[in-house]
Amino acid sequence: MELYNAVTFFKVSKYFGDVAAVDEIDLEIKPGEFFSLLGPSGSGKTTSLRMIAGFDQPTRGNIYLFGRDVSHLPPYERPVNTVFQDYALFPHMNVGENIAYGLMIKRVPKKEQTERVQKMLALVQLEGMEKRKPSQLSGGQRQRVALARALINNPKVLLLDEPLGALDLKLRQQMQVELKALQQRLGITFIFVTHDQEEALTMSDRIAVFSQGRIQQIGTPAEMYENPANEFVAGFVGTSNLLRGELAERLVGEKGTFAIRPEKIQLKPADASATENETAVDGVLKDVVYLGLYTRYLVELEGGLDLVVIRQNLNASSMSELKRKSERVRLIWNQEHVHRLGS
Amino acid sequence: MLQKASTYLYQHPKVSLALLLGPPLGYMLVVYFGSLLALLVNSFYRLDTFTGLIVREFTLSTYAKLFQKANFDIIVRTVSMAAAVTLTDAIFAFPLAYYMAKRASKKTKSFLFLGVMLPLWSSYLVRVYAWKLILAKEGIVSWFIRLFGLQGALDQLLALPGIGGSSLALSPIGVFLVFCYIWMPYMILPINAALERVPRNFEEASADLGANALLTFAKITLPLALPGVIAGSIFTFSLTLGDFIVPLSLGNSKFFIGQAVYSHQGTSGNIPLAAAFTMAPVLIMVIYLLVARKLGAFDAL
Numbered sequence: 162m163e164l165y166n167a168v169t170f171f172k173v174s175k176y177f178g179d180v181a182a183v184d185e186i187d188l189e190i191k192p193g194e195f196f197s198l199l200g201p202s203g204s205g206k207t208t209s210l211r212m213i214a215g216f217d218q219p220t221r222g223n224i225y226l227f228g229r230d231v232s233h234l235p236p237y238e239r240p241v242n243t244v245f246q247d248y249a250l251f252p253h254m255n256v257g258e259n260i261a262y263g264l265m266i267k268r269v270p271k272k273e274q275t276e277r278v279q280k281m282l283a284l285v286q287l288e289g290m291e292k293r294k295p296s297q298l299s300g301g302q303r304q305r306v307a308l309a310r311a312l313i314n315n316p317k318v319l320l321l322d323e324p325l326g327a328l329d330l331k332l333r334q335q336m337q338v339e340l341k342a343l344q345q346r347l348g349i350t351f352i353f354v355t356h357d358q359e360e361a362l363t364m365s366d367r368i369a370v371f372s373q374g375r376i377q378q379i380g381t382p383a384e385m386y387e388n389p390a391n392e393f394v395a396g397f398v399g400t401s402n403l404l405r406g407e408l409a410e411r412l413v414g415e416k417g418t419f420a421i422r423p424e425k426i427q428l429k430p431a432d433a434s435a436t437e438n439e440t441a442v443d444g445v446l447k448d449v450v451y452l453g454l455y456t457r458y459l460v461e462l463e464g465g466l467d468l469v470v471i472r473q474n475l476n477a478s479s480m481s482e483l484k485r486k487s488e489r490v491r492l493i494w495n496q497e498h499v500h501r502l503g504s
Numbered sequence: 505m506l507q508k509a510s511t512y513l514y515q516h517p518k519v520s521l522a523l524l525l526g527p528p529l530g531y532m533l534v535v536y537f538g539s540l541l542a543l544l545v546n547s548f549y550r551l552d553t554f555t556g557l558i559v560r561e562f563t564l565s566t567y568a569k570l571f572q573k574a575n576f577d578i579i580v581r582t583v584s585m586a587a588a589v590t591l592t593d594a595i596f597a598f599p600l601a602y603y604m605a606k607r608a609s610k611k612t613k614s615f616l617f618l619g620v621m622l623p624l625w626s627s628y629l630v631r632v633y634a635w636k637l638i639l640a641k642e643g644i645v646s647w648f649i650r651l652f653g654l655q656g657a658l659d660q661l662l663a664l665p666g667i668g669g670s671s672l673a674l675s676p677i678g679v680f681l682v683f684c685y686i687w688m689p690y691m692i693l694p695i696n697a698a699l700e701r702v703p704r705n706f707e708e709a710s711a712d713l714g715a716n717a718l719l720t721f722a723k724i725t726l727p728l729a730l731p732g733v734i735a736g737s738i739f740t741f742s743l744t745l746g747d748f749i750v751p752l753s754l755g756n757s758k759f760f761i762g763q764a765v766y767s768h769q770g771t772s773g774n775i776p777l778a779a780a781f782t783m784a785p786v787l788i789m790v791i792y793l794l795v796a797r798k799l800g801a802f803d804a805l
Binding site: 215314 | 723
């Protein structure tokens with residue numbers, strides 16, 4: 162058990178002119194965690210990462226790395242390394258020279274450099290590629306080189322700024338699994354910036370959701386999905402149906418704003434009956450979209466609100482669901498799936 | 505009609521390429537390479553000193569004349585000046601180009617660009633003569649030097665053999681100062697263009713990997729901007745090699761290559777020697793580029 166957090170933010174703000182990119186955030190990231198900063202663009206997640214790396218300095222507040230205040234230290238005096246969004250591989254150096262860059266700067270003996278580069282190449286499965294130039298590599302290979310170039314310095318914290326953004330879906334999913342496995346094997350802290358909620362849910366031990374320079378919620382992927390703290394998190398992490406006002410009072414029996422996930426709602430015939438701890442509401446199928454893995458239904462309730470319902474396509478004939486448009490249906494859900502949202 | 509022509513060109517890409525490149529290539533071949541070729545041919549002729557006529561037979565005797573002390577001194581003097589001007593311009597241009605490319609706000613940047621380009625709008629001759637006045641014995645530079653009580657230092661500088669003279673406006677020092685000023689934009693702009701192409705996060709990546717500002721400059725910024733520096737140095741170097749106005753207006757009686765070419769092709773009618781003199785800078789530039797390529801200056805292109 163380590164005495165200190167890997168990274169601590171204490172009332173950190175960052176202003177660009179009059180605009181607060183990061184607005185007084187507190188954050189504690191534990192050693193060995195895979196921690197994601199999730200949010201839309203301009204939410205402050207990348208600025209937060211850049212302040213950990215030292216590319217930007219906080220306007221107010223302090224950042225600690227393993228208990229040491231690094232708020233105003235230059236990047237080269239911090240025990241962290243970064244994998245950049247577009248990799249930032251040096252074009253005038255080959256793969257081997259790129260990976261060895263940190264060691265070359267530290268004047269590590271040539272022989273040791275070569276050995277460690279070989280080890281890194283093996284780690285990221287790029288053996289024999291050290292003489293290639295970055296321009297001769299594919300996107301996925303460049304990503305691995307960027308990873309090796311950062312990891313060879315044995316950082317205590319690895320910062321990843323949307324590193325999978327430029328890869329196609331298949332490769333991205335493969336790299337998600339590999340990155341997670343790598344992190345578990347190395348046991349170092351990974352801080353991962355992404356705007357892709359699915360990516361964050363897949364890989365992270367914990368997630369911080371950012372919006373407008375503030376952290377909206379911190380928690381494990383399951384907590385985040387099952388118990389969103391507010392409307393923003395409910396809408397950004399997965400899809401949610403929001404119940405508010407009169408309708409909420411009628412369906413839930415209380416005042417406030419409530420969320421229910423589309424997959425938690427059952428789509429039943431108009432004459433189906435609900436049990437004691439279930440809620441039932443009638444509506445009309447306004448739209449049916451076939452999405453391969455599942456079908457998405459848009460149900461218009463009396464009073465105008467649309468609810469999204471998704472159902473896995475368990476049958477080969479699921480395409481026939483498309484014909485149900487305009488049909489009257491009854492929606493039923495278990496009351497424990499409805500969550501009250503904070504403001 | 506236009507539609508038909510357009511369709512024809514779409515279906516015959518080779519014809520459209522020929523139309524596109526024909527005029528500039530034709531111009532280059534005839535006017536540019538043609539004149540170079542004429543120079544080259546003329547440099548292998550010689551002047552008959554008795555008749556004053558050009559003997560159109562192949563000979564290397566004209567080139568041999570370049571190695572006579574008086575002529576060779578001109579080449580050495582010009583090349584040294586060009587090298588000094590190029591080095592000075594590179595050292596002064598780099599920080600400004602860097603600031604413009606990496607740090608300046610949009611507004612400051614356009615202001616600086618205007619500042620760099622503005623002198624190019626006025627006549628080159630006017631600027632040279634302006635400098636003649638600035639550097640003259642009664643000029644503003646001398647006035648400032650006297651104001652700060654540095655007259656003694658200036659006198660000592662002007663007394664130095666080889667680079668001194670009767671005043672700043674009539675010495676190799678003055679020629680050097682004006683060359684540095686006149687060609688500065690041609691160094692700033694290519695370096696700036698090269699630096700613009702270096703993504704900002706390369707420097708961040710270098711710092712992230714442990715390099716301080718100096719190491720980042722030496723290992724990342726400078727190597728990547730080197731093609732721009734080389735391009736700029738080709739401008740400043742070759743422009744200085746060929747110029748005859750600045751040494752004519754500000755220098756002492758000692759000739760530069762440009763003046764030698766001017767007088768040999770003009771008053772003395774020695775076209776072959778003028779042509780041979782002209783081939784010297786061409787040869788020097790070719791060697792310079794080959795060395796630069798060997799050193800890897802173009803690897804980042």
